[in-house]
Amino acid sequence: MQETQVKPTMEEQADRRLFFQRQGIKESLSAQESWGRRGLHLPGRTSRRCSRMMGWRPWDARWHKHTDPLPHNASKGKPWHVLWSSSSFSAVLDFLKELKAVTYSLLKRLKERSLDSLLEAVESRGGMPGGCVLVARTELRLGGQAAPPHLLLGKLFRWPDLQHPAELKPLCECQSFGVADGPTVCCNPYHFSRLCGPESPPPPYSRLSPNDEQKPLDLSDSTLSYTETEATNSPNITPGDFSDASTSPDAVKRSHWCNVAYWEHRTRVGRLYTVYEQSVSIFYDLPQGNGFCLGQLNLENRSETVRRTRSKIGYGILLSKEPDGVWAYNRSEHPIFVNSPTLDIPNCRTLIVRKVMPGYSIKVFDYEKSCLLQHTADLDYTDGPYDPNSVRISFAKGWGPCYSRQFITSCPCWLEILLSNNR
Structure with missing residues (x-):
């Protein structure tokens, strides 16, 4: 030697x-x-x-x-x-x-x-x-x-x-x-x-602040139509080398299990991405693979904050539907932040936002816990519209009681995962 x-x-x-x-x-x-x-x-x-x-x-x-x-x-x-x-x-x-x-x-x-x-x-x-x-x-x-x-x-x-x-x-x-x-x-x-290991709950925090001018996002219409801002600034999709699994002939025959919407602050960018496969990659730039490529979504007059955050998405996340629930795996080099009805504390106004470091994964939606919550949840503890099947994931920027951004709509780049009832 x-x-x-x-x-x-x-x-x-x-x-x-x-x-x-x-x-x-x-x-x-x-x-x-x-x-x-x-x-x-x-x-x-x-x-x-x-x-x-x-x-x-x-x-x-x-x-x-x-x-x-x-x-x-x-x-x-x-x-x-x-x-x-x-x-x-x-x-x-x-x-x-x-x-x-x-x-x-x-x-x-x-x-x-x-x-x-x-x-x-x-x-x-x-x-x-x-x-x-x-x-x-x-x-x-x-x-x-x-x-x-x-x-x-x-x-x-x-x-x-x-x-x-x-x-x-x-x-x-x-x-x-x-x-x-x-x-x-x-x-x-x-x-x-x-x-991801368990975290201690954050200090008491109200989901809504009466004195805050920014209203929370109304989820009731998010799957039906674009926002006014999006309709005005329709993105131009540049053809790339990534295949779209959601529109393949084999996928159309199966029922979808979720829709994914990409947001920049309060503006939704691009169309809803319908997922039929058991897993989907959501990324900005990936050397090899297919899925939802956020790097191909163009929008006029992007702020510098959004541009910097988009550059941190990188390999993004892998979202997978598994027997016990829906999992998110952070493939990027920066943390992601997750909020889900099944991660929140039941019958409590405290907003739970979990930080997921690079290389880590977390169950963002638990099927059994969701069924239990739908029968036992007290709607008096919810402020405004409430979607029990919606998961929100922010790239690189957190929100909630531990951050200056109180609402998800203050985050530069984030995803809304709209789960269907089909398992």
């Missing part, structure tokens, strides 16, 4: 700094300036793919050499060596050595096609998620604990603080979806999302 010295570029140094920040290591370490991206190169096509997958991680010999603060002639019996060996940073180095060995043992099991799919998913950061990478459900050991393959690669390439496989949820398009204990498991880290 030979070590190849490679001088890192500015972009590679930026990637490196991001990794150090995620690991909680100070940026001032000299390792960031000295450690090459490609790491150790091994002979053979498969080994080269493994090296390319792992090369940008800090585990090659140069990283260890440049991060050791002890003099080269330091005696192992001296107090400073004892202190260094017992330090937390030394434990990080030991963990990285073990992580490298365990990961190589996993990647070497994969065929070239699986490695190519995995490499494509990692390099595109999920823009091209690739196919399933199935491996035997064998228990690897990392740090003295069991580390299933999907947990190991999820921790390595996406969430360094990931601790337990129960925190992960397979996407509906993955072969591991709905299979709890099969003989194989998909280890493609971009075929999984991380579950």
Whole structure:
């Protein structure tokens, strides 16, 4: 095995700094300036793919050499060596050595096609998620604990603080979806999302402020006609490379399960997007795939705030209809904010808006809870029009009791998910 010295570029140094920040290591370490991206190169096509997958991680010999603060002639019996060996940073180095060995043992099991799919998913950061990478459900050991393959690669390439496989949820398009204990498991880290944990409720807050001039959006007419502003500024749809799943011949034969409306402040932009498939991607710019492309919706006289927010949508969200409800997976690099009747506290005026970080997913609508609420909800606690089957999702900007924007109509870019009664 030979070590190849490679001088890192500015972009590679930026990637490196991001990794150090995620690991909680100070940026001032000299390792960031000295450690090459490609790491150790091994002979053979498969080994080269493994090296390319792992090369940008800090585990090659140069990283260890440049991060050791002890003099080269330091005696192992001296107090400073004892202190260094017992330090937390030394434990990080030991963990990285073990992580490298365990990961190589996993990647070497994969065929070239699986490695190519995995490499494509990692390099595109999920823009091209690739196919399933199935491996035997064998228990690897990392740090003295069991580390299933999907947990190991999820921790390595996406969430360094990931601790337990129960925190992960397979996407509906993955072969591991709905299979709890099969003989194989998909280890493609971009075929999984991380579950949102419970949040403490916000302080008491009234949905409506009598002194506020801005009225809440009337949902009763949102599915029937365009607003006056939209009728005046009809968007020009530019033909793109993305197919429209909602108008395919096969889709027309099936009943739809939701309609999606895109809003900029109080103006609805574009037509209602009807969803027939089990899942739909809603995005601004996606390297590969189909769905509702918000980047193709043009509107005259957009404000600078809206333009900046639209640029943050990126890969957007994946909305999926599943047996227990409707889930939203945040594929973008910025948080999304969600409000839903089934996320609210029953019989309470407090507005609950959940913040969903990149890479996380949340059940935005619970079927069982919705049925229960329709029989037990007290309408005296609702102000104005109330739609029990409507979900609102804002990109990058939050609203409600914790934000300066009190209403969803103050958010620059947001979605209205209008669910049908068909499950």
